[in-house]
Amino acid sequence: MDEQRQLMIEDLGSVLEGELLVDPLSTALYASDASLYHVPPLAVAHPRTRDDVVAIVNYAAEVDLGVFPRGAGSGVAGGCLGPGIVVDFSRYLHRILSVDASTVTVEPGVVLDELNRYLRPLGRYFPPDPSNAPVTTIGGMLAVDAAGSRSVRVGSTRDHVERLELVIGDGSVIEAGSEKLLSRGTGGPANLTDPYQRLCDNLERILRENEELIGEWQPALPRNCSGYHLRGVLADDRLELARMLVGSEGTLGLFTRATLHTSPLPEHRGIVLLLFGTLEEATRCVQAISTLQPSACDLMDRRVLSLGRESDLRFSSMIPAGSEAALIVEQVGMSERETRERIARVISAARATAQSTRVAFEAHDFDGVEFLWSLPRRIVPMLTRLKGATRPLPFVEDIAVPPEQLHEFLTAAQRVFQAHEVTASLYAHAAAGQLHFRPFLPAPADDSGQRLEELATSLYEEVFRLGGTVSGEHGDGLSRTPFLNKQYGPLCRVFQFVKDLFDPQARLNPGKIVPAAGESTPLEFRASQFSRPPTDGSTNPTLKPTQDPSDPDLVSLGGSWTAEEFSEAATDCNGCAACRTISPQQRMCPFFRIDHSEHASPRAKANAIRSVFGPLGTDTLVSEELRQLASLCFNCKQCQLECPGHVNVPQMMVEAKAAQATVDGMTRGDRTAAGVHDLVALGGLMPRATNWLLGQPPARWLIEKLLGIHRDRRLPALARRSFLRSLPRRWSFRPRPGARPKPVVYFVDHFANYHDPELATALVRILEHNDVPVYVPRDQYPSGMALITSGDLDSARRLAEWNLRELGELAREGHRIVCSEPSAVVCLQQEYPRLVDHPDAAAVAEQVVEAGTFLAELHEHGRLSLDFEELDLDAGYHTPCHLKALGTESSLRELLGLIPGLRVSTIEAGCSGMAGAWGIARDNFATSIEIGRPLISRMQQGDFGIGTTECSGCRLQMQQDSSTPTLHPLKLMALAYGLIPEIGQKLPDPASPPRRRSHRELVIS
Ligand SMILES: Cc1cc2nc3c(=O)[nH]c(=O)nc-3n(C[C@H](O)[C@H](O)[C@H](O)COP(=O)(O)OP(=O)(O)OC[C@H]3O[C@@H](n4cnc5c(N)ncnc54)[C@H](O)[C@@H]3O)c2cc1C
Ligand code: SF4
């Protein structure tokens, strides 16, 4: 560690209640946000209190460093990036402090959706609606005056602020609201001994002296968050200081607390999706519709619409392939009748204006309205999924023009794009004149700056000509501050006066809004790090020469990825921060949900790998810091599924673990999880004795010490004989080539084989009951998913090669390979092709199918027997992550619905926290329980007679602290078919009430 960082730890780290991080990996994680830029900070602070923030600002002043506040880091202009101390408010300062009838007081790290979830039961909400509400923090929203589609009706963040507490440049704390003016701009006789009064008085003076300049140069636009908001701050005898501070991007003060106005939840909403033959027709309609005062009127172009079609089957069926443009128009009203009338008027106005108008969707209920809004919410981040020579880049993505100039500006913008030979996607909050363009350009490299600047300059000339602004709601940040001189001319001097009042030493977010003093160095782009020359002599002493990822000797990877593919996968992450969600509607990321730290987020894991191939050097892959980061991933694959760019973070973490295992061995937890197969196979030689031992607390204590299996984890009993050892001969005859009907092959995997042969039998009997012949290869091995998740890729590869030998020929002959364990499907379908360079890996991946999906196919073709007996039972169903990862919802859950009397409710409680065998390890147990707590608690409520899920690991967690039995859905089907009546003995006795398990029941039989 260099001297400067060492001193920081000693002088600042020691006084903070929160944390100060200076290691190269942590600082690399905070070097980027959702923008194109890369600026490594010197240190990252996680304050826990306002006093921590004061200490950071004072320390920065002492040692001449900049302070860069940060929320979720979802900004697209690089607003939170800087080379000094980044202050992450989202880590600890995220409490809701108090609420009354019409206001709520919060810390800045509170996430907007969290706040609204808290307010909803009170019938209130915080109205500004940026599309990334599941992740954006209130601090970030205040700093950029965030707004969304409904800004024409509800306004922006500024319109809902009562008071702000902030730490300003000299380290003092002020509370700003709407202040009564004492001096009335004369420079006296205010109470000049009170620093706050002095500040207000000076500000009043600056505003009065420059009133004309402000009126002339700051456009009165519905959306404008560029520069400081000086217009209208002096009103009557009041100084609207809180309003002025909103949008100041952390350059005037660091917000530590905010009192916000809440509003009653809107009573009724109606929404319509209108399609048009040309973009021009759609923009003309905006004018007509705006007179009807919609609560939102958003415009989408052809590219955006075609992404929408890809995002959901329902959208692809309602939006024809050739649609050129669309408007989403929302109206609110006191009753559904009113919203219907208002939407009908919108449709008539559109039809009267544009002949090609087509109504694609209309809704007047909550679900329908939310469904349609999910279209733009999904698309904007999806833009980044587009691969190829060019990508849609955010750098002129926040232009706003007077709404009446929309059409003229769009025509001018098209001319500019043509002149620069680029195309661009467009999504616009059209009624407010807010346009989100993303030009398609090559990923920025070191020499891209000039091209981006030239395009921006040409486009902004048109913006200024029509009285618009470079930023309507995302802020100036790094990408727009250089253009403020052109936009505001002499008003920039006034911005400087204001800055000097609050932050005379220019320590607070320097370089944003008011350009930093001195020579400006060209900014680095995050995607350009691979092509940069060695960074010797950099300000960051830990940087190593940049590596060329195409060098095959650079890093030895466990899977069949090349280093280049590995690093490219990392650069696919655009930093959008969508993976910081803790929304109950989503699954990712179990670790981030319990921790709220950037390090736990999938984004951090992708950024870490990007830095490994960039500034940090490949040695970092096996560093302790990266080992800790990789331990915050158990390969559940939910981030890959839900990330708009489908960034393969889990694979990156598997590779990192594998590299670490090669150098330093596996972590204790991973070793335990990886070794489970062997331990169980050993225990299987003496199942009775093993089961007895597993149920004895003293023996469990010893097992924990010796084998690392947590003493409190309930473990599944071993079967007397494994399924494959007791396999009836008729299921083990290899099918003749050309046999008709073609038998399916059953891949049993570890759990059904050693612990639950009844499940394996259930599947085979169900298949036979439906006239599907089955072949069970006797010499198959477990899939090896636990080994892959732990990074033991060599052992996993051996299993994979063996299994491919067993299954390959069958797959090539066209036999379906059915699995009762979802992880086995994921393993054979997604992991094997990356793990081994084997000719049969692709054929097996093609043929493998989850049992529920296979049975659902039979049902679809009318070939599933429906002769179920009644099961009078309430079942709670949990969807395993690996089933979701297959891209299908649970078919078995649907099929259970065919059983008479069986009432199935889906439990929405997120990931179970087991990740196969991961959750049994002593080192992982507490985290596993914390992640799985919502599911465990749900099972403890006792309103289900039975739990049911396909995943064996999830089943263990569901039974961890509950006496309610949990069975695979196939067993319930087999019981209802009357194929295995003994399963009925596992069902609860309706006469005895559910109970918590006793500590003696350590084994689940
Ligand atoms: C997919 C996507 C969709 C988006 N949609 C919208 C949208 O619909 N509307 C919209 O307005 N924006 C949108 N944005 C832009 C951006 O996310 C928002 O502006 C957001 O409010 C930023 O919040 P954050 O918590 O991520 O802040 P960050 O990105 O961390 O920071 C943003 C700015 O706030 C400052 N800041 C953060 N915390 C504090 C604090 N406590 N005190 C002082 N300054 C602070 C930072 O220094 C920085 O200047 C979108 C971004 C993405 C990636
Ligand atoms: S991993 Fe995906 S969701 Fe997360 S920041 Fe990157 S692109 Fe966004």
Ligand code: SF4
């Ligand atoms: S795979 Fe799961 S645990 Fe790993 S980063 Fe993604 S969501 Fe988190």
